Amino acid sequence: MTLTHTPTTDEQPTTDGGRPTDESGTSGRDDSERPPERPTVLVPLEVLEGDSLPAGVPDLLANAHVVLLGYHVLPDQTATEQAREQFGDKAMSKLNGFADTLTETGATVETRLVFTHDEQTTIDRLIYEYDSLAVLVPNSVESLESVLVAVRGTVGIGRNTRLVAGLFAGTDIGVTLYHILGEGEPEDDAETLLNGVRSELVERGMEPGAIDVLVETPSEQTPIDAIAELGETHDAVVMGETDPSVTTFVFGMPSEQVAERFLGPVLVVQRERTDADEESEE
């Protein structure tokens, strides 16, 4: 499948068979017509399980450029080729259906279908390929009004704000910037940090009134528990990868643990991938 970060009509995946996904999603060939740059969000779905997209996800990603990854995990004893032969058609048509749903709410969509023995390898590879800003843990949510944005520190703030502003500027969705104080970290510094993030969001087109700021002192809880618990009063969570030097994996990480407890959609902001990273993983 031909890949590009800005999908254009003549580069439609050959598999789509004329599906009008990209035409309706892209308001023209001229990229400058799209006010904030569309953040690229990777949405991994176990395509053969479940009959529809998780509720709320199309609204959440209405302003995104979605890389919709349909995957199917097979045990080692099965050749992936074998599964593709048997399930490929069905999976592809389901995936295209999901893509249409996303397109109808405004997203631009590229689809990829992968049969794999290891979903993590696949997700990680596609994060690199598309330089994805974030990966969605696709849980469902009923309505989307407020989003909790966990801010850990200054690292990766640029990507974080690009994602949040890109997704939510010009919508009715409000965001709450949330920081848990580190040991010995003065509250003033934290507020400066969050206010900096806020003004950057405003610069990128968000309404100042749509942004709340919340600093908490650490309690008995781990930050993971705190985020998951506070998340319950919101509809979705945006958080960063943790300790990228240790692992680049999305799942099985704090973000995954939050997603398990919070049960709503979680956007995991990815650090920037470099070629050196990729080689070190070989």
Added chain:
Amino acid sequence: MDDTEPSDGSGPSPAGPEPDPSPGGVEVSDALGDIVDADTGEGELERTIGLVGGLAIGIGTMIGAGIFVFPGLAAENAGPAAALSFAIGAVVALLVALPTSELATAMPRSGGGYFFISRGLGTGPGAIVGLGLWLGLVFAAAFYLVGLGSYAGQVFLEAGIALPVNPAVPLGVAFGIGLTVLSLFGTENTASLQNGIVIVLLVILTLFLSYGSLDALGVFGSESVPERFFPPGGALPVLQTAALVFTSYLGFAQVATVAGDIKEPSRNLPLAMVGSVIVVGVFYVVTIFVATSAFGSARLGEFGETAMVEVAREFAGFPGALAIVIAGLLATFSSANASILSASRAVYAVSRDGLIPEAASRLNLKYGTPHVALGLAGGPIVVLSATGQVELLAEVASFLHLVMYGLICVALIQLRRERPDWYTPTFRCPAGFAVAGVGGLASFALIAFMQPASIAIGFVVMALSYAWYRYYATGVDLKGEF
């Protein structure tokens, strides 16, 4: 490639292969270095096995037999020169591994030798090899299972529990049923387990063989008096033993059967195949050297399949024996398991091409496993392991594989002479014609040294495979088809 859509070829594409406009999706040759296969319109295939995983498959499949089942049998037949028999096997395996690597990088698809031969030489030879590979792996798995049963029986012996009958065969059958069920319903990925088993095995064996070698050379205590190197019969028993123990080298081809899963196939396939043959070859030769220094060949022969346990007991007492029993269980288990899975992949490969009914490769959606193919592998394996005929099982397995290896070499020569457009291997076998020529001749020659019964069964299997092809699949033309 005839690319009729200019827009498709423009712009850098991080995903590798461009979609091919022709139906069926031809694999583009320059895409080999890429991680993912061409998308045929029904999704991509993730390659998930790296070099370490490939080596683990090769070594894990092979090491079970050569070290833990054969030393006693081999020494009985050929004396200390059994080391030479293993060395001969390693050389033949290497001569075949190099051409196999070239073919695998040209056709990195599941199915291994069957795929190369059916595409290179046509449907008839392909059918013989494809069905032969399935049954060859069935025989090999049954052989490993009897070995596994012997080691499991040894556990009872070590624990001092006396059993009224030799438990090797019943336990082997039980393991065969268990492994088949496990492969049907086990959806946990076992790759990392396999890697772990191989590492543990290599550590135990390296310690044991280092100590044993030093002891045999007289570093500890007195140097053992070597018995006459060649057996009374001269070179003939050595060659006959080489034919018998060749089963110990069947694993490198298993790497080719999962070629579709190997990352960077042009680099990792040759390294994994050649590397695993060299590693196990060295271990085998040293093992025979150590074993025949510890005991006379006749004594070793009496110990049978679990001779290495007695060798270890001689060097290190009960802990040594225990370590080798555990290692033997792990090794024969992983060999048997790998063979069952490969046999099911062989069934898939021939069914995909229409040589047997398509139903044989149906997947169960819930478990994602090919239940019919696994049944076609597991059923006969259990029946054969019930016979308990270790040497016969091993030789028939070797026979069927050697036929495939010989034809792989022929396919390489054929393809190099024909040079079809699609044949663009990224690894080229050095001195290709010579290596393939000698490798092919050596493979067929080794068959001649087997017992008449094994040869007869092997030919019957080949004849039945060919008859099946004439009956069921005459219309299928696979030559050069991707």
